Amino acid sequence: MANLRHCRPQESVTLLDDVSNSLCHIADAAELVRNVHPDEAYVAHASSAVQEIAGYMSEVNLDASVYQCMKDAEAEASRDSEGLSLEARTVLHHMRVSMEHEGIHLAQAEKQACIEMLDAEQQLAFDIVQRQEQARQRISSGTDGAWIPVSALGNLSLDQWRLKERSGRHGREVHVPRDTFLADRILKVVPCGEARRQMHEAQQSRDSAAEEMMVQLLAVRQQLAKIRGYPSWAHYAQREALFQSPDKVKHFLEATWEQLRPGFLAELRVLADEKEALGQGSILEPWDVPFLLHRCKEKRQEADQISTYLTYGSLMAGVELVLSRLLGLAFVQEDPDPGEVWHPSVQKFALRDAERTIGILYLDPFPRPGKKVQSAQFTLQGSKMLADGQLQVPKTCLVYALPPGSQCLSTSFAVTFMHEIGHAVHSLLSETHFQHLSGTRGTIDFVEFPSHLFEHFVLDPDCLATYASHSTTGARLPQNLRDAHCHRPFGHFEAVQQLTYALVDQAFYSFHPSPEKDLQTHLHSMLGSFEQGLDGPSNASLLELLGLSTATARFDHLVHYGGSYYCYLFNRALSAHVWQQSFRPDPFNRETGERLHSLLRGGSVVQTLDVIRDLCPGDPAFDAHEVPLDAMMA
Ligand SMILES: [Zn+2]
CATH class of the missing domain: 1.10.1370.10 (Neurolysin, domain 3)
Known part of the structure; x- marks a missing residue:
């Protein structure tokens, strides 16, 4: 980085992107590992790696000489508009503005205030999410909730919740904390309107803290x-x-x-x-809505029937079709090298354009103890032109918690699956010169487009019928189910x-x-x-x-x-x-x-x-x- 001062704008962007690329290699892999690795020791090391890199990045973001070099490079590039590609200029601008968002350009006192605010923002965001998560799992001992008669709860399992009990007007009652999964479940499945009303009102009372x-x-x-x-x-x-x-x-x-x-x-x-x-x-009362919605959806027999065509195998056939027929690429499963993946169930695929491998996808499909995410995409390596003139091949990982084997998925599960595939394909087909704005590393309203578009490969009945087959008979989706699938319930x-x-x-x-x-x-x-x-x-x-x-x-x-x-x-x-x-x-x-x-x-x-x-x-x-x-x- 010390050489930055003597660089031409093109060299400056390249050097900054190289450094960022090296840091991302470690941080991105560590971020994945801490979310999916079955070995706690790996998770702990990955967490400290993520923190160490983040700490280093915030130091670099406050390095005045790096900032000055960016400004100089941007100024020089604007004098010579031919000299720098649109992408290089965009990346340079983006990097400079990101540093300013961290306060680099401010006078010392203001900069200090800005740093403190950034810390406070991170801490508050973390505390709020943590508090809500604990309330849902009932790790914290919040007292707000509703006393619900056990007789109203039918066969809802209460064992894991260790609820307070009392005997009330309607016999034995349990105290259900308002923000738990159990409270949401009660609103969804308990037929007794009075029990749901109490639960709803407890949830809606203001939580001033x-x-x-x-x-x-x-x-x-x-x-x-x-x-x-x-x-x-x-x-x-x-x-x-x-x-x-x-x-x-x-x-x-x-x-x-x-x-x-x-x-x-x-x-x-x-x-x-x-x-x-x-x-x-x-x-309709507000506490009726989740219950009736759930009930009406459950009653749709077609939903269950469609679901028998939505297996992991069916969906992968759809992915294959999108990549080969629509995009003209080969999608080939490969054996991972020893130590390359973190669990034997993880699959590796190469995306090839003729003989050239243009992307690597890791798929970690099934639930496993210790897996911290349900459906998510992790970029492991962005696209980038390397010093030797070769493109760095994008690598990305999709993590799900799909029912194993040939079990059937609900439509919403299948739609989520294809949504994440859309993010992954955006990542893998990226051919940017710099990794800074490669693949999905953009603004959320733009990067959510490809993933939403991909949902239609499941939502469109005729399209679904071209690849989905019945989990046991292998038959194609019949016309009556295609008709039923036309309308999103x-x-x-x-x-x-x-x-x-x-x-x-x-x-x-x-x-x-x-x-x-x-x-x-x-x-x-x-x-x-x-x-x-x-x-x-x-x-x-x-x-x-x-x-x-x-x-x-x-x-x-x-x-x-x-x-x-x-x-x-x-x-x-x-x-x-x-x-x-x-x-x-x-x-x-x-x-x-x-x-x-x-x-x-x-x-x-x-x-x-x-x-x-x-x-x-x-x-x-x-x-x-x-x-x-x-x-x-x-
Ligand atoms: Zn998304």
Whole structure:
């Protein structure tokens, strides 16, 4: 790094990316190991490696000479616009701005304050998530909850929960803590409306300690946003995103709600009819919703029948087809070298273009004690041009907890499987010169597009029928099940759920905490139109019905996504549109495949809607907030 001062801009970017590449090799592998390795000693060493690298990175991020070299290189490159490729300029700019976000360019006192805020932000985020996780598992001894008669709980297993007991008016009662998995389970499966009402109300009562932590986190993030030159954290979250401003996100969410509303109300009426059929009246209460939804989904026999076509083997046949027919690549299983993988069940695949290996995929499909993630993608090596003129081959790992053998998967499990495959393929097909913005190393609303597009390889019935076969007979998906698979059950409801989460996220990050202002008052004023009656089979507002009216304290997505949660609903709409325009008529068309390949080849260097819209030649242009919604509604 000492040589950096004497470098030309191209050499500077290359050198910085080389260093970052070496560090990522260790940190990325360690991150995977600490999440999946069966040996505790490996996990412990991996955790300390992750911390050591993170510590070193934060030192480098505060190195004034590195920063000065970046600025000089950027200035020199702007004088000589021919000299540096678009990617090199983008990477250089991105690296410099990232350093400024850590406070490198500030005067000493401000820089110190910035460092303290960054530490506080990390600590608060960790504490909040930890607290919620412990509440769910009931490791902590929170006292808020509801006394529920044991007779109402049917055959729900209570053994592992060590609940407090008392004898009450209705016989033996147990105290169920409000934020546990058990509480959620009760809301889903217990027929007794009164027990569910009590559980729901306990969950909705305000948790002032948790709320206080969320407000502290918000205050720190708002200060950081201000230091970084943005009016609010919501604006900061949009700095490289497709919408560019929180106003446009708001526009998108409001327009989408208007479109979703009729279908959503129709689905609520289905739930209300179910309630009436049970002899419990026909007005939906918030504590009825999870129960009736679960019940209606369980009653759909087609869901079970479709599931018999969704095995791990079936889905892998689909992946093979996507890679070979659509993308023209070979997908070959290889024997891992001794010590290369962390468990015998891990499979290794090479992705080949003619004779050239262009990517390596590790698949760790099945559950195992000690595995800390359910479905996730880990990048192990990004694409990069090496000094010898060879491309560094991207390596990525997918981790799941699929039922082993030829057991059947639910549709939602299968969709998640293909979603993660989409992330992996984006990573593996990347051919960037620098690893800094390779594959999925981009802004969340852009990188969630390929994964959402891939979901349609499962969601589209005709496409699914080309590869899915019955778990025992091997038969293809019959027409009646294809017809049933056309409609996503309670699809509007799911979309509205994503929408309300996004609304709360946006409203939350537009609040600037101060002693005179109350978060809940702010949220009520921002979300006012969603708190009015629904004009449907319920007297509750949308937010009440979905259990979100006081939910800021329970909603850990606010911590993780910080103003970007809308990206799921947005990509649901965008991917449905692109699928309908370009993939639906012929999902494995080679020309379409070439266009997709060229999008993915670019990694995350050019993160614009235009490069996505190139998948639909001749399609009229639109801005992110005006994404066509028809395909998602269908
Ligand atoms: Zn994703």
